[in-house]
Amino acid sequence: MKxxxxxxxxxxxxxxxxxxxxxxxxxxxxxxxxxxxxxGAKIKLIDTDPVMGxxxxxxxxxxxxxxxxxxxxxxxxxxxYLPKVTTVLVNSGKETIVTIYLEESSIIGEEVVxxxxxxGEVINEMATVSATSFSVEETNRYAGSRGDxxxxxxxxxxxxxxDDSRNDLVIRGNSPLxxxxxxxxxxxPNPNHFSVAGSTGGPVSILNxxxxxxxxxxxxAFPAEYGNSTAGVFDLRLRSGNNSLHEFSGQFGFLxxxxxxxxxxxxxxxxxxxxxxxxSTLGIFEKIGIPYGxxxxxxxxxxxxxxxxxxxxxxxxxxxxxxxxxxxxxxISDQTEPSQDAFGEQDRxxxxxxxxxxxxVTYKKPINxxxxxxxxxxxxxxxxxxxxxxxxxxxxxxxxxWDYQAPPFDMMGYRYRIHAGSAYLSMNHKLNRKHVIKYGMxxxxxxxxxQDSIRYDISDSTSAFYYRWDYKSTAPDYLVQAFFQWKYKIxxxxxxxxxxxxxxxxxxxxxxxxxxxxGLKIAATDKSIIAIGxxxxxxHHPLYIYTxxxxxxxxxxxxxxxxxxxxxxxxxxxxxxxxxxxxSFKSEAYYQYLYEVPVTVAPSSFSILxxxxxxxxxxxxxxxxxxxxxxxxxxxxxxxxxxxxxFFMTTLSLYDSKYTxxxxxxxxxxxxxxxxxxxxxxxxxxxxxxxxxxxALGLKLTYAGGKRYGYVNEVLTDSLKEIIxxxxxxxxxxxxxxxxxxxxxxxxxxxxxxxHEFGLDLVNLTFHDNILGLTYTPSQEPGVPSYxxxxxxxxxxxxxxxxxxxxxxxxxxxxx
Numbered sequence: 001m002k003x004x005x006x007x008x009x010x011x012x013x014x015x016x017x018x019x020x021x022x023x024x025x026x027x028x029x030x031x032x033x034x035x036x037x038x039x040g041a042k043i044k045l046i047d048t049d050p051v052m053g054x055x056x057x058x059x060x061x062x063x064x065x066x067x068x069x070x071x072x073x074x075x076x077x078x079x080x081y082l083p084k085v086t087t088v089l090v091n092s093g094k095e096t097i098v099t100i101y102l103e104e105s106s107i108i109g110e111e112v113v114x115x116x117x118x119x120g121e122v123i124n125e126m127a128t129v130s131a132t133s134f135s136v137e138e139t140n141r142y143a144g145s146r147g148d149x150x151x152x153x154x155x156x157x158x159x160x161x162x163d164d165s166r167n168d169l170v171i172r173g174n175s176p177l178x179x180x181x182x183x184x185x186x187x188x189p190n191p192n193h194f195s196v197a198g199s200t201g202g203p204v205s206i207l208n209x210x211x212x213x214x215x216x217x218x219x220x221a222f223p224a225e226y227g228n229s230t231a232g233v234f235d236l237r238l239r240s241g242n243n244s245l246h247e248f249s250g251q252f253g254f255l256x257x258x259x260x261x262x263x264x265x266x267x268x269x270x271x272x273x274x275x276x277x278x279x280s281t282l283g284i285f286e287k288i289g290i291p292y293g294x295x296x297x298x299x300x301x302x303x304x305x306x307x308x309x310x311x312x313x314x315x316x317x318x319x320x321x322x323x324x325x326x327x328x329x330x331x332i333s334d335q336t337e338p339s340q341d342a343f344g345e346q347d348r349x350x351x352x353x354x355x356x357x358x359x360x361v362t363y364k365k366p367i368n369x370x371x372x373x374x375x376x377x378x379x380x381x382x383x384x385x386x387x388x389x390x391x392x393x394x395x396x397x398x399x400x401x402w403d404y405q406a407p408p409f410d411m412m413g414y415r416y417r418i419h420a421g422s423a424y425l426s427m428n429h430k431l432n433r434k435h436v437i438k439y440g441m442x443x444x445x446x447x448x449x450x451q452d453s454i455r456y457d458i459s460d461s462t463s464a465f466y467y468r469w470d471y472k473s474t475a476p477d478y479l480v481q482a483f484f485q486w487k488y489k490i491x492x493x494x495x496x497x498x499x500x501x502x503x504x505x506x507x508x509x510x511x512x513x514x515x516x517x518x519g520l521k522i523a524a525t526d527k528s529i530i531a532i533g534x535x536x537x538x539x540h541h542p543l544y545i546y547t548x549x550x551x552x553x554x555x556x557x558x559x560x561x562x563x564x565x566x567x568x569x570x571x572x573x574x575x576x577x578x579x580x581x582x583x584s585f586k587s588e589a590y591y592q593y594l595y596e597v598p599v600t601v602a603p604s605s606f607s608i609l610x611x612x613x614x615x616x617x618x619x620x621x622x623x624x625x626x627x628x629x630x631x632x633x634x635x636x637x638x639x640x641x642x643x644x645x646x647f648f649m650t651t652l653s654l655y656d657s658k659y660t661x662x663x664x665x666x667x668x669x670x671x672x673x674x675x676x677x678x679x680x681x682x683x684x685x686x687x688x689x690x691x692x693x694x695x696a697l698g699l700k701l702t703y704a705g706g707k708r709y710g711y712v713n714e715v716l717t718d719s720l721k722e723i724i725x726x727x728x729x730x731x732x733x734x735x736x737x738x739x740x741x742x743x744x745x746x747x748x749x750x751x752x753x754x755x756h757e758f759g760l761d762l763v764n765l766t767f768h769d770n771i772l773g774l775t776y777t778p779s780q781e782p783g784v785p786s787y788x789x790x791x792x793x794x795x796x797x798x799x800x801x802x803x804x805x806x807x808x809x810x811x812x813x814x815x816x
Contacts (some may be wrong), residue, residue: 025045025074029043029062030102033428035428039058044075076102091748104430122216128220132220132324141647142680143682144740145257153169156678158653165203175202175612177542178232185213186360198612199614208304215237227480228539243272244265246261252281256280271308275523282299297329318368320362323357324357325355329349333404337400349408350389350785351388354382360378370430380422382418383492411454418446425441443479446473452470470549472547479540493522499653500514512567515535517534517539519533521766527577538567548560564596565596566625568594570591572589573590574587576668591631600662601623605663605727609669623756628659630658630659634654637649645684672707673705678736679699683697684697697743697744699743701740709757711730712725712727713725713726740768741764757802761797764794
């Protein structure tokens with residue numbers, strides 16, 4: 001630690017000199033629909049004096065050198081295209097590299113003068129409603145986001161987390177199971193550490209914002225390209241490394257210690273590399289003997305890389321990958337005295353681990369000015385392993401110490417492993433200025449190895465194990481998806497997006513032949529837009545649900561192999577308007593009807609719509625697709641985009657989420673909080689010569705409806721040693737409202753070639769006790785229930801120090 005501080009302050013001393021601090025802004029300008037380079041496009045920094053600019057070369061590339069540090073507005077124009085203004089952040093330690101997409105105008109005319117700007121627009125031109133684009137800068141700026149895309153999205157209207165210790169997302173009342181993540185067109189496994197089988201969230205994200213490019217998130221009625229989701233889609237993009245300079249970015253903080261290298265591969269090529277790695281800081285502390293208050297150490301590491309190889313005639317080949325591994329051992333058997341450990345149950349040792357990786361090759365090629373080809377081949381693997389060792393012990397009341405009667409013995413264990421091969425192919429074709437089509441397909445092939453066994457008689461360490469999962473694929477099971485999209489620019493104010501999606505899953509023989517998608521956008525005025533969207537969406541279920549079996553007469557019976565897709569009809573009405581150049585208002589009303597939802601064959605309150613959050617698996621009885629559900633609501637967002645060193649966003653979501661189980665009773669879903677209110681505000685202060693010092697402050701407040709719960713079946717709860725709910729009154733009760741206040745402060749110092757950044761994120765600043773649910777707690781006193789309230793995270797300070805600098809000088813390059 002002393003060495004680290006010495007290194008930091010020596011860096012300050014050497015570099016604090018009175019010089020003008022500048023950096024280069026480089027990038028590429030492309031047609032948004034065909035990805036063809038826009039030769040001759042003009043780029044101008046409109047807030048510098050004198051005005052600085054550049055013109056794109058024959059590859060659509062531009063470079064503006066010696067740009068003063070700070071935030072700047074970049075105006076991009078090209079004849080026949082709608083102009084665009086985007087904000088860029090310039091630091092002294094790293095070059096700023098951007099990719100800008102321009103949309104062709106539906107009428108032929110002169111260049112249009114930009115009088116305002118549209119921020120938050122999605123990159124996918126086929127999206128009409130319920131979509132947002134997010135940047136790396138936003139994941140850093142918002143208090144409580146922790147650099148995590150999922151936690152950042154929970155700031156937006158209609159989105160909410162389920163547990164402070166995890167990043168599961170509830171979108172408009174839907175289960176987190178309805179979320180999917182995609183990279184370069186292919187679906188990827190759950191990109192989180194300590195992820196439970198079948199879930200889409202976890203405590204720590206593997207997705208590091210340092211290697212992500214600007215990306216999209218879709219919440220409802222998404223374009224036909226996106227399938228196998230009923231709630232939301234992350235369409236993620238990996239950025240390429242700097243093809244001009246070798247640069248380094250390092251960070252030390254509570255969530256990990258990491259390093260990233262990027263730069264050109266050779267002086268004669270525009271090819272570049274990017275590679276990074278991270279390891280848990282608490283794990284490092286443990287290895288060097290620094291105590292920090294708990295014996296259950298969460299260990300995790302992750303990494304990512306991308307090699308970008310430009311080819312002749314605009315083609316591009318990229319080789320990329322990311323992955324992570326995590327483990328935690330909660331060893332109760334090490335205790336000599338009673339302990340209130342923050343983790344785990346008090347009658348067993350628990351060893352838990354997860355692994356995830358995905359890698360692929362992506363080829364992109366503009367066939368001509370009107371046609372663009374993209375294809376990706378990828379491999380992925382995900383694995384969860386758990387071992388529970390039961391402990392027989394009694395408490396010696398005289399000495400208040402544990403008396404162990406036998407060594408820990410195996411009680412339960414499982415390993416789920418899924419290998420997948422994925423292929424994606426799409427073709428964009430611009431028929432003319434008014435008509436654009438996009439079509440393609442996805443194929444995913446799964447190999448599964450699901451093993452799980454449990455010893456029910458825990459009083460005898462030699463009793464037999466009972467197998468609940470014992471499934472190994474003999475051939476791949478395929479998910480095949482195809483789509484067609486059509487964009488029709490009827491005129492400058494009216495745009496129609498229409499499409500069809502189809503998907504087939506061989507494991508369950510599920511087929512959804514036609515899923516129509518429709519969106520209409522009307523520019524009512526120069527600043528106001530009315531839009532409507534609708535679509536049919538379907539999704540298969542977590543794979544381990546299909547492979548759970550029952551033992552009947554000594555034979556394994558896979559009673560859920562034939563459960564069909566869950567289907568959902570989305571409808572959305574949207575209105576948005578802008579006030580001035582940076583203030584906007586948006587409201588969306590929606591209705592979603594879910595049907596063919598898996599519920600138990602025997603009448604009960606169970607529905608798969610209540611699954612998908614937390615650290616627990618579930619063990620399905622025989623299921624059938626007869627359940628239903630619905631979500632409806634209205635959302636409001638008032639947002640001031642970052643301008644003049646200030647931003648704010650306030651959101652209000654009012655909604656209702658209900659479902660009907662196999663017993664025919666309509667109930668609240670587990671995720672029906674009824675309302676969510678968010679408020680975010682941030683301010684930046686620059687000072688010192690050349691504005692080299694920057695302090696950024698951020699505040700976030702969340703107030704939302706409390707968790708749903710019902711009545712505990714106390715007899716079964718005592719017998720099974722876990723919370724068992726009564727069907728009667730399930731989810732009819734609600735805990736107190738959720739309240740959380742987060743504060744963020746950052747200090748940035750720009751020197752000639754280096755940027756230093758210190759950050760502190762204070763989560764739950766008021767130490768408010770938010771109830772997460774009920775937990776089983778054995779009681780020896782008569783009349784005292786065997787359960788208590790379980791609370792979410794308390795106050796959590798998260799710190800980091802980040803360093804950016806050039807490793808080597810510029811390679812030879814022609815600048816405009």
